[in-house]
Amino acid sequence: MAEMKNPPKAGPMIEFRGTGKSFGDLKVLQQVDLQVAQGEFLVLLGASGCGKSTMLNLVSGFERASTGSVWVNGREVKDVDPACGMVFQQYALFPWKTVRENVEFGLKMRGVSRAERARVAQHYIEMVGLKGFEDSFPNKLSGGMKQRVSIARVLANDPDVMLFDEPFAALDAMTRQVLQEQLLQIYEKSGKTIIFITHSIDEALMLSTRMVVMGAKPGRVVQDIDNDLPHPRTADVQLSSRYIELKRSIWETVQVEVMKGLEGVK
Numbered sequence: 001m002a003e004m005k006n007p008p009k010a011g012p013m014i015e016f017r018g019t020g021k022s023f024g025d026l027k028v029l030q031q032v033d034l035q036v037a038q039g040e041f042l043v044l045l046g047a048s049g050c051g052k053s054t055m056l057n058l059v060s061g062f063e064r065a066s067t068g069s070v071w072v073n074g075r076e077v078k079d080v081d082p083a084c085g086m087v088f089q090q091y092a093l094f095p096w097k098t099v100r101e102n103v104e105f106g107l108k109m110r111g112v113s114r115a116e117r118a119r120v121a122q123h124y125i126e127m128v129g130l131k132g133f134e135d136s137f138p139n140k141l142s143g144g145m146k147q148r149v150s151i152a153r154v155l156a157n158d159p160d161v162m163l164f165d166e167p168f169a170a171l172d173a174m175t176r177q178v179l180q181e182q183l184l185q186i187y188e189k190s191g192k193t194i195i196f197i198t199h200s201i202d203e204a205l206m207l208s209t210r211m212v213v214m215g216a217k218p219g220r221v222v223q224d225i226d227n228d229l230p231h232p233r234t235a236d237v238q239l240s241s242r243y244i245e246l247k248r249s250i251w252e253t254v255q256v257e258v259m260k261g262l263e264g265v266k
Helices: 052-060 099-109 114-127 143-156 173-190 201-207 235-239 241-263
Strands: 012-023 026-037 041-045 067-072 084-087 161-165 193-197 210-215 220-226
Touching (some): 012 052, 012 193, 026 052, 026 193, 026 220, 041 052, 041 201, 052 084, 052 161, 052 193, 114 143, 143 173, 210 241, 220 241, 235 241
Parallel strands (some): 041 193
Antiparallel strands (some): 012 067, 210 220
């Protein structure tokens, strides 16, 4: 197997330092201590309500920590951070703008020249496999294509960190698998630091360099696993004994945490 083009580099890009988050009396996260290295592809797994999306919102600056702190690239997050780009489950595209115009949007807001916007947008449109659809509107695209436009738009802004909140959850199984493989190719080309949320153990194993399982009520880290499955990684890796071993280990932890939630055990 070939080596990954951009292996994780030393040094934390993201740090949770004793981080807690409450909404009124509801404690969502408690004492999270976690570091994410530059160039790492970290997947957060866990049952609904374990604080995964809250963690992304804290990194991006959409929310502020109630206790402790969150740091990105050596700076404490105190407001919405342009160093972070978010890809949501819903595509959040402007329906009146073409693919090219959607991808260029952030660059236009930053005052980038028209020629440079066009050059950068075209580069990332081609990277996500949408060459030929530059002038199409979102209502002419499939769900998978819309999500690729969302990814290209984030990449065009060149963030230090890319945050994915269950971006493939609404897609059919075949489209989801194709986009997983494409996202891996994009990750290997770009070397971005990524945090990706999913409920799917298979998706976590397919994409990540590292997986963190969150326990719920309140959210906390209960398992932290390096994913040593080889690169380049395709669906065939699911047939390997190491894949099955990792999946069994994660499932045992997730099952325990889900049962605790169902029983109301904190």
